[in-house]
Amino acid sequence: MPFKAVIFDLDGTLLDTLQDLANSYNRVLKKMGFPTHLVDAYRYFVGEGARVCMTRALPAENRDVVTIDTSLQMFLDDYAQNWNIYTKPYKGIPEMLKALSELDLKMAILSNKPQEDTEKCVKKFLSNWKFEVIFGQKDSVPKKPDPTAALEISRLLGVLPEEFFFIGDTPIDMKTATAAGMVPFGVLWGFRSIDELIKSGARATIKTATDIPSLVRC
Numbered sequence: 001m002p003f004k005a006v007i008f009d010l011d012g013t014l015l016d017t018l019q020d021l022a023n024s025y026n027r028v029l030k031k032m033g034f035p036t037h038l039v040d041a042y043r044y045f046v047g048e049g050a051r052v053c054m055t056r057a058l059p060a061e062n063r064d065v066v067t068i069d070t071s072l073q074m075f076l077d078d079y080a081q082n083w084n085i086y087t088k089p090y091k092g093i094p095e096m097l098k099a100l101s102e103l104d105l106k107m108a109i110l111s112n113k114p115q116e117d118t119e120k121c122v123k124k125f126l127s128n129w130k131f132e133v134i135f136g137q138k139d140s141v142p143k144k145p146d147p148t149a150a151l152e153i154s155r156l157l158g159v160l161p162e163e164f165f166f167i168g169d170t171p172i173d174m175k176t177a178t179a180a181g182m183v184p185f186g187v188l189w190g191f192r193s194i195d196e197l198i199k200s201g202a203r204a205t206i207k208t209a210t211d212i213p214s215l216v217r218c
Contacts, residue, residue, distance in 0.1 A: 005106075015189055016087065044191075044192075049112045051072055076114070090209060095209070096213060112137050168187070169190020182204050186202035
């Protein structure tokens with residue numbers, strides 16, 4: 001069966017957002033009087049939404065509801081002002097998206113980043129390419145790895161789940177794709193390792209963004 005559409009994760013897949021995310025979380029921790037973390041630590045904190053990341057970043061003894069709620073709002077306010085200082089597309093992403101557009105594949109984005117932040121990032125860095133659907137995290141829809149949002153994209157595009165590639169950088173993306181009946185590809189330039197991606201169901205792993213068009217043609 002020919003593939004007709006692709007869903008991309010955003011952070012760690014299309015955009016390198018790690019430095020800006022880490023800086024915002026760390027500024028909040030510092031203001032709250034808590035220890036900060038190295039940027040690389042956030043590779044394992046992010047991926048399941050801002051609330052989960054903030055909880056992981058807080059000291060274990062300070063993960064009560066009030067502290068989480070307060071620090072999360074502080075993060076959202078800080079990130080809204082500082083989200084695009086270091087953020088940029090990964091190497092080869094513009095060329096890859098151009099090539100996919102020429103293949104007449106429908107493209108969508110599914111992120112656990114809040115909807116407003118997802119839309120801002122796409123508008124700033126990816127507006128040269130057409131994404132049929134842009135879904136970020138919404139309170140009314142379960143986050144990845146729940147397949148609800150991926151299946152809604154399938155419905156909106158009129159494309160069967162098995163006709164989708166799902167491209168992401170974390171086990172959460174691989175599990176989402178598998179649960180939705182889509183084909184999971186794991187990218188190796190993002191936040192997680194090849195072993196984690198394979199163990200989580202990646203059908204293939206991708207070393208560079210410009211390898212993607214040849215893979216989806218197969």
